[in-house]
Amino acid sequence: MPELPEAETIVRGIRPAVSQRQVERTQVLRPDILRVPTRTFANQVRGRTILTASRRGKNVIMEVHGGGVIAINLGMTGRVLTFPSPPRGRLRPTHPAVRLYFDDGSVLVFDDQRRFGTVEFLEADAWVHRSSNMGPEPLASTFSSRQLHAAMARSRSPVRSWLLDQKRIAGVGNIYAAEALFLAGVHPRRPARSVSEQEAKELYRELRRVLRKAIEAGGTTIRDYRNAAGEEGRYARRLHVYGRDGDACSACGSEIQRIVFSNRSAFFCPRCQPEHVSA
DNA sequence: AGTGTATCCTGCAGGC
DNA sequence: TGCCTGCAGGATACAC
8 A cells, every 4th residue: 555654644634634624524436445334434424523634554544523533544546635625627536435525615535546445433442442453653752673673573474574464563565664674684585583683673773764764755656646635755766676676776786686475576685685694 | 373365446567 | 459467555364
C-alpha cells in the first residue's frame, strides 16, 4: 500500500481540512469498501464531528468527538482526497468509493481503484483493541533497537516478512522494508533471529531514517499514490533497490537482484546484502 | 511457526 | 492494433 510515509503525508494533508468539521452526509459508491451495510455506516458516522486526523501504522485515522474513529486502510491504491467543494472537471477522483460531506460544504473522498482498502467506524474500545493488535510505531521515541532485536530474536521468519507483519511492527511495507534492509546490509531472506545485535542497530537506524526521509519527500509514488491534494510523492527517485532489479547498486555497482518469496518481490544487492554471513 | 497459494479487484506494461 | 501474461505500496484465509 501506501505505507507509513504515505499515510503520514495524507494525514498531514487532511488534518486542517477535517478538524472540527461535522459529517453532514455520507455517500457510498462502492459498498465493498465498508465492513458493514451502507445504512449502518451512514448511521454510525452522520452527525459526528472530527477532532483531528492521526495515523496508526498504514492507517489514516479520523478521531471524532465523544470517542470513536473513522479508520481508513488504504489498501494498494487507496487515496484520501479533500476538496473545498464537490470536485468536478479533471481534478475529479477517478475511482470514488466513499464520500464524506462536511458542514462547511467541503468533501472528503476515499478513492480506490482496486478496492482493497476499507473505511470503517470504530467505537473507542474497538479501536483500542484493534490498535493493541498492531506492533509498535517504528518512529515512536519509545521504540528502541534493543526492542527490535529482542522481538526479531524470537522469529525464524525471513526478516523481510517479519518487517511486513503489522502485528510485529506497524507501517512498514514492501518498499521501505527493501530500502531499510539494503541500507543496513541485511539480506531480505535471512531469518529474523539471525540478525545480530549490531545489525539490528543498523536496521533500526536505517529504517527510521528512510521512513523520515520519505515523509519529508511526501512519500513514494510508483503509480497510484497521491497525497490529500492529489499530488505525487517525490521519494521514488531516491529508492536504492525497490523496483531496481537489473540496475547497478549505488554502493558497489553489482546488479540489483529480484527474488520472490512469500508471494512478494524482494529486491537486494547480492554483494552489499550477503545471504550467508560467516561468523 | 512458517510457507506457498489463492483471493479480493483494476489496469498497465511487455511480448508476440 | 490486439491478445495474453505477469505484475502491482496490502491483508487474509487456507492447507500443509
